[in-house]
Amino acid sequence: MTLSEWQNRIESRYRERTPKSRELFREARRFLPGGDTRLGTCFPPHPSYMVRGEGSYLQDVDGNRILDFTNNATTLIHGHSHPEIAETIRTQGGRGTGWMAPNPHQVKLARLLCRRLPSVDRIRFCNSGTEANMHAIKVARAFTGRDVILKMAGAYHGTYEGTEFSRADDGRPLALVTGIPGNESDNVLVAPFGDEETARNLMETHRDRLAAVVVNPVMTQGGLGLPPEGYLQFLRETTHRLGILLVFDEVITFRIASGGGQEHYGVVPDLTALGKIIGGGLPVGAFGGREDIMALFADGPTPSVSHAGTLNGNPMTSAAGLKAMEMLTPEAFEHLSRLGGSLRDELQRIVRDLQLPLEVNRIASLVSLDLAAHLRSDAATWERGARIMSLVHLALLNRGIKLYALYALTTVMGEAEIRILTGNLREVLEEARPLFS
Numbered sequence: 193m194t195l196s197e198w199q200n201r202i203e204s205r206y207r208e209r210t211p212k213s214r215e216l217f218r219e220a221r222r223f224l225p226g227g228d229t230r231l232g233t234c235f236p237p238h239p240s241y242m243v244r245g246e247g248s249y250l251q252d253v254d255g256n257r258i259l260d261f262t263n264n265a266t267t268l269i270h271g272h273s274h275p276e277i278a279e280t281i282r283t284q285g286g287r288g289t290g291w292m293a294p295n296p297h298q299v300k301l302a303r304l305l306c307r308r309l310p311s312v313d314r315i316r317f318c319n320s321g322t323e324a325n326m327h328a329i330k331v332a333r334a335f336t337g338r339d340v341i342l343k344m345a346g347a348y349h350g351t352y353e354g355t356e357f358s359r360a361d362d363g364r365p366l367a368l369v370t371g372i373p374g375n376e377s378d379n380v381l382v383a384p385f386g387d388e389e390t391a392r393n394l395m396e397t398h399r400d401r402l403a404a405v406v407v408n409p410v411m412t413q414g415g416l417g418l419p420p421e422g423y424l425q426f427l428r429e430t431t432h433r434l435g436i437l438l439v440f441d442e443v444i445t446f447r448i449a450s451g452g453g454q455e456h457y458g459v460v461p462d463l464t465a466l467g468k469i470i471g472g473g474l475p476v477g478a479f480g481g482r483e484d485i486m487a488l489f490a491d492g493p494t495p496s497v498s499h500a501g502t503l504n505g506n507p508m509t510s511a512a513g514l515k516a517m518e519m520l521t522p523e524a525f526e527h528l529s530r531l532g533g534s535l536r537d538e539l540q541r542i543v544r545d546l547q548l549p550l551e552v553n554r555i556a557s558l559v560s561l562d563l564a565a566h567l568r569s570d571a572a573t574w575e576r577g578a579r580i581m582s583l584v585h586l587a588l589l590n591r592g593i594k595l596y597a598l599y600a601l602t603t604v605m606g607e608a609e610i611r612i613l614t615g616n617l618r619e620v621l622e623e624a625r626p627l628f629s
């Protein structure tokens with residue numbers, strides 16, 4: 193069987209299962225360029241349109257029941273429509289969705305997050321992880337009086353033009369998309385994640401222009417990239433020595449421990465960007481950090497840094513987020529970690545048994561099955577591997593399991609869900625195995 197034959201077989205099965213989704217996608221493309229309003233939801237031949245989520249399962253418009261390991265791109269740490277969170281949202285919806293006034297839920301959520309995150313003395317809410325990073329960078333620039341940031345190649349910090357850069361072969365920043373002003377690259381430096389020498393050289397050379405180093409404690413774009421031993425400590429010490437601020441983007445990694453990646457790795461940044469799990473499934477972002485930096489937002493006739501937002505800290509998001517965070521008890525983290533360990537172990541067994549060119553990465557409740565690093569040496573092999581893995585995901589969807597690059601476990605999952613996933617994955621990967629070579 194060739195790769196194209198396998199693709200045809202999987203896609204035609206998918207078309208048979210999803211006629212209503214196919215029709216909706218046709219309609220969607222008439223009004224929404226590309227058929228949707230976010231990245232990562234559309235895939236060939238067409239996405240599945242969901243109508244319901246409950247616990248670990250989704251239901252699509254065609255009536256298919258789907259075990260979901262995406263959990264809205266790692267956001268739903270308590271699964272879909274958790275009864276306690278759903279009730280909180282219903283109750284708050286009946287009381288009001290927002291006013292031009294602060295609300296008590298916001299204060300409680302702020303207190304909880306400040307207590308949990310070692311770096312966060314003060315916090316402000318916004319509506320997405322993109323905004324959180326944007327504002328963290330803005331206040332870092334205001335505090336230091338410098339313009340430039342250093343970010344890591346391949347790191348995603350949202351669709352904000354100030355961070356949508358990777359690293360060209362000659363080391364210069366490479367704009368990843370169009371629509372970014374040509375001179376934006378004057379304000380960005382890019383280092384490979386984990387490469388201390390390049391980061392040190394860039395920081396030392398540009399120390400007088402650098403406001404901040406922005407980093408994900410764990411790389412989470414297209415799989416998991418764990419930091420080499422001592423790397424985050426190195427960034428902390430070097431930024432501190434050179435008077436540069438350190439910003440952790442914990443939009444995803446906040447879920448790995450009660451105090452996020454900074455607690456897990458024992459490294460305290462100056463500023464932290466948050467999103468995803470802290471809104472209980474509703475739109476959210478937040479950024480916080482050292483009291484003296486965040487003081488630039490303080491009230492007064494003219495706060496030094498402006499940060500407005502009609503829906504910032506709204507009572508719906510704040511109440512749902514507070515409930516979701518309160519449910520993240522030490523026992524919940526233990527459960528998530530145990531499940532993550534089980535999934536990692538079984539995936540490793542599959543890779544070993546079938547001798548696949550894949551590697552398993554895992555941190556707490558996040559697990560990824562990534563192409564083995566040695567495939568990178570040949571672009572065509574890498575591309576073929578990536579194509580096989582997207583077909584693996586589609587084949588799994590045909591079996592009623594939804595995956596993307598990060599498998600995000602939830603507090604309502606158990607060993608039964610892990611067994612369903614790994615049993616099906618083993619069978620699909622067994623089919624795919626000859627195609628890798």
Ligand SMILES: Cc1ncc(COP(=O)(O)O)c(C=O)c1O
Nearest residue numbers: 320321322348349350443444467
């Ligand atoms: C590490 C990281 N930072 C920032 C963002 C942007 O968050 P949002 O999609 O809420 O804008 C994401 C989203 O996936 C992310 O993974």
